[in-house]
Amino acid sequence: MPGAExxxxxxxxxxxxxxxxxxxNLQTEAALEDVVAADLITDDERVADPQTTxxxxxxxxxxxxxxxxxxxxxxFPIQTMSIPIAxxxxxMIGQARTGTGKTLAFGVSLLQRITVDNESGVAPQALVxxxxxxxALQVSKDLEVASKIRRARVLTVYGGVGYExxxxxxxxxxxxxxxxxxxxxxxxxxxxLDLRHIxxxxxxxxxxxxxxxxLPDVERILSHTPDSRQTLLFSATMPSxxxxxxxxxxxxxxxxxxxxxxxxxxVPLTTQFVYQAHDLDKPEIIGRVLQADxxxxxxxxxxxxxxxxxxxxxxxxxGFNAAPIHGDLRQEAREKALKKFREGKVRVLxxxxxxxxxxxxxxxxxxxxxxxxxxxxxxxxxxxxxxxAGATGVAITLVDWADLTRWKVINKTLGLxxxxxxxxxxxxxxxxxDLGIAEGTRGRIKxxxxxxxxxRSREEGTERxxxxxxxxxxxxxxxxxxxxxxxxxxxxxxxxxxxxxQSEAQGDGEQKPRRxxxxxxxxxxxxxxxxxxxESPAESPAxxx
Numbered sequence: 001m002p003g004a005e006x007x008x009x010x011x012x013x014x015x016x017x018x019x020x021x022x023x024x025n026l027q028t029e030a031a032l033e034d035v036v037a038a039d040l041i042t043d044d045e046r047v048a049d050p051q052t053t054x055x056x057x058x059x060x061x062x063x064x065x066x067x068x069x070x071x072x073x074x075x076f077p078i079q080t081m082s083i084p085i086a087x088x089x090x091x092m093i094g095q096a097r098t099g100t101g102k103t104l105a106f107g108v109s110l111l112q113r114i115t116v117d118n119e120s121g122v123a124p125q126a127l128v129x130x131x132x133x134x135x136a137l138q139v140s141k142d143l144e145v146a147s148k149i150r151r152a153r154v155l156t157v158y159g160g161v162g163y164e165x166x167x168x169x170x171x172x173x174x175x176x177x178x179x180x181x182x183x184x185x186x187x188x189x190x191x192x193l194d195l196r197h198i199x200x201x202x203x204x205x206x207x208x209x210x211x212x213x214x215l216p217d218v219e220r221i222l223s224h225t226p227d228s229r230q231t232l233l234f235s236a237t238m239p240s241x242x243x244x245x246x247x248x249x250x251x252x253x254x255x256x257x258x259x260x261x262x263x264x265x266x267v268p269l270t271t272q273f274v275y276q277a278h279d280l281d282k283p284e285i286i287g288r289v290l291q292a293d294x295x296x297x298x299x300x301x302x303x304x305x306x307x308x309x310x311x312x313x314x315x316x317x318x319g320f321n322a323a324p325i326h327g328d329l330r331q332e333a334r335e336k337a338l339k340k341f342r343e344g345k346v347r348v349l350x351x352x353x354x355x356x357x358x359x360x361x362x363x364x365x366x367x368x369x370x371x372x373x374x375x376x377x378x379x380x381x382x383x384x385x386x387x388x389a390g391a392t393g394v395a396i397t398l399v400d401w402a403d404l405t406r407w408k409v410i411n412k413t414l415g416l417x418x419x420x421x422x423x424x425x426x427x428x429x430x431x432x433x434d435l436g437i438a439e440g441t442r443g444r445i446k447x448x449x450x451x452x453x454x455x456r457s458r459e460e461g462t463e464r465x466x467x468x469x470x471x472x473x474x475x476x477x478x479x480x481x482x483x484x485x486x487x488x489x490x491x492x493x494x495x496x497x498x499x500x501x502q503s504e505a506q507g508d509g510e511q512k513p514r515r516x517x518x519x520x521x522x523x524x525x526x527x528x529x530x531x532x533x534x535e536s537p538a539e540s541p542a543x544x545x
Contacts, residue, residue: 054073054075054079060112063111063147063149065149078094079102085254086105086109086113087112090253091232092255093233093255103139103142111126113200122170125199126200127177127195127200127225128204129179131181132354139204153173155177166183170192171192181221184217188224195221196225197226200232202231203218204234207239210242215245231251269393270393270395272383273394273435274411274421276422277399282398286368286370287318287320287445288437295365296347296364296366297365299367299385300315301368303353303374305326309324318446319444322349323337323346324350365386366386367393372400374406375409426443
């Protein structure tokens, strides 16, 4: 088998023995018939083997011709290992990072195993479950490219859009359905999607579906498919919940793991820089980095949707062609921004982790982490957007002082050399040297400054107009012992000097000092009437109700 010298097979429990995979499906099936699990490890998962073609792997001519038409002639290692096993109908677990070509690893065999003719019926024969809309659209795009000559009917279903086009397509008949768990389950419950004829089921980015809470939906979707199906599970990591899912729903799966020989979890072709930067200085740093040498397309990752929108707006204000992509945007806006980014009409994409999941865009030269990622897995996924398919890339992480503890955990887990990031400002000389920024570069390419806020100007003697408030009514109701006085009594009492009472003199003729009348708020009525003169003693407590 071409490229077999790069493969190493480790069987499950018991003595380990080597298995030579053949392009002959029967030999492959015979070699794997008694294998419970296997790890196939390659030394360089991101460089295609120039000596191997898809035809060497047993792929149909109409599929190889469609791939040749778009310049895909040589398979990547994950494809070299996966396609023969998948063509044999064996269940498989593929562990590979983003950008290693895993979509075609399952897509080619999926297209080859389904029946494409006028009598294939309306029910789909293959199902691909993806965690996000963007990943589902990307998978569908790759499948459509590979099946251009074979003419397989591929339908993408996801939430956030109307049901009618999807329902009409299902009624007309499809061969492959690619969708997100929520919309797939909804269509199944509506009895619009029939999964009883599924031959191949693919769970793509299973670990991300776990993180997003989709695993219960995935379990329900699996319950509607036949037990005789072939199941292919792909995941960058293998947490316990995913391993449990595989044990329950996969039959004697072969575990294919594509990784670098040093088992590093980061991308070997990506140069990494980690700087300790102040949050207020980060926009200026990013603006200068965007003007560095060899900068093409850039993805800026943010932790929150609000931060992504704010940074995108700031970059646009600085003159950069940037666009945000996050969950608060409508699906149409997200697809439009992603399309412009692919076409090069948008140079900078500011994204959250969930929205960027599954984005497969060639030519991304730089990835910038606006802050430290939450964990090592998120860091690996983020920087995996560059350095793809054998190309080099640059990953820059800006760590604030508050994120140092989180970053040190990531650094230790991945075995990196950035335990103490260098304190960096937008004017630091090493920033210019490390990233190839020209001397004198500023973080703004747009001449116009941000519009100043309108302030009060004493020099010009102008003031902001004061609000016209309604005239206050100062008429107060007068009370005695908690009871409102009649209108005549109020007028008579108002005519008296304030604070006087009808008995201000003592019985012996001496003038009593004037006492201020005090009002009480929030007390009982008896307390208000308890302040009496000598001639009007306070009422007894029995009268206080």
